[in-house]
Amino acid sequence: MTALHDYLRGQASDGLLSWARQRQAMVRFGCTCFQVEEAALTLGILPARYQRNRETIATADQLTLLHSSVAVVGCGGLGGYVVEELARLGVGHLVVIDPDYFEEHNLNRQLFSLPANLGHAKVAAAQKRVAALNPAVTLHPLQEALGIDNGPELLAGVQLAVDCLDSITVRLVLAEVCETIAIPLVHGAIAGWYGQVTTQFPGDQTLQTLYQNRLEGKGVEQKLGNPAFTPAVIASLQVAEACKVLLGHQDTLRHRLLSVDLRQMQFHETAVPGQPSEQ
Template sequence: MELLTFLKEQAIDGFLPLQSSYAAMERFTCNFREVEETALKNGILPLRYKRNQKTISTQEQYALFQSTVLIIGCGGLGGFVSEMLTRIGVGNLILCDGDVFEEHNLNRQNFSSPKTIGRFKAEVLKEKLEEINPALHVKSITTFFDPKTDKNLIQQANVIVDALDNPDLKCLLARLCHDNQKAFVHGAIAGYYSQFATSALLEPLYLKKGDGVEKKVGNPSFTVCFAASIQSVEVVKLLLGKPHLQAPLMGDLWEYELILL
């Protein structure tokens, strides 16, 4: 019996349960990713994606599985964006960050805990994300992104996510993506406020040089989660060819406002 025939027999109402995937791995000596790819390619939806179905079709789910997203920065924004994309079903993530978890990260950064302090953020995220979704392929890079030497990373991804905390580097990354015609999702937070842009140059948003405003007003967890959600939606829209932001967006969680600039 071939793998596809087995998966069709195991599917319940068109959904493939997790235990059936494990059974297929053992029976056909393949890995979890191969099982999920075979299922999605042939219109069988893994049960983990059942609640995606009314929003994302099985065909679109397969498109997400085949996609690659580069997330530059694995702290507040990057940690939550990476988990959301993992759970929605993006199949390949490249995580780039040379930083390690520190105690002051515990208020907002996903997967930071007393046990992970001192460990590379990119490595911790890789471990945790692959636990959440065994079909996911994660490449972790434990060095800081350098626009001069890391252009090859840009070429490997369908969408690049800006989860950096340095305004100057954000602008350089946006320009690099623009010059290489690569889809790019920008996000930044400060206090109750956040800003976003998709496939746009960022110099108009950062007229003043130097540290970001978050150095003065802080980074609370709820703003991080909110901003990461907006970024994740934009990534999925780009990957699936859906309408996305055409102008910068500002979010205000104090007044509960979203403003297009």
């Protein structure tokens, strides 16, 4: 490890390690991409792929993200963008859960949906994409439906779950599982021009409050559909929330619901009924 550290110090320029030097270190020392990135960040050296992060995310925080583990539940419209952005952000371990295969109606909005992927598992496409995008990130594809019985096992070891589901029933199950294993949950939902985001911590019961009178299987998106832009916007807000939770920031949407109207270009924040208005 000392030799690797000395090599990285010698190869860094302006506190940055280029991808070419990172690959050379992997070959020279027989290390994985994750191990080289971890070593560089430990030394305060930033892999050059993250150089546009460093005025927003400190190098020490980048290391925290590398050591973080996040479950993305649902790999469709929201989930594809969430997976993509978490991988680009440098979150080192992703667990992606979705039982479905790509169909033609996914092509208008789902990031990993391509004509060549029709009939293929969504989680397999996510794994292939992340491996090509950021080799320091490990993605575990779980082609399973999350339920109350298998949920704790599927989410074992993660620090945070991101709700990218299209079923009220299943997202309430996810909320219950997160409560059981005591991890935060970043919720997102979309329908047509509209979406919403909130963050729930153990004990909050936020989703149970939001959906207490809406227990049908599918939400309003079943009627309104979803264009290409809505999942991209809401997923990005979810990833921003996930980043803050992982880095221990206090200014999250906890106890608050952010509603987005892209037709009127309005963002409206409300306190979740029955919840404290402040963290």
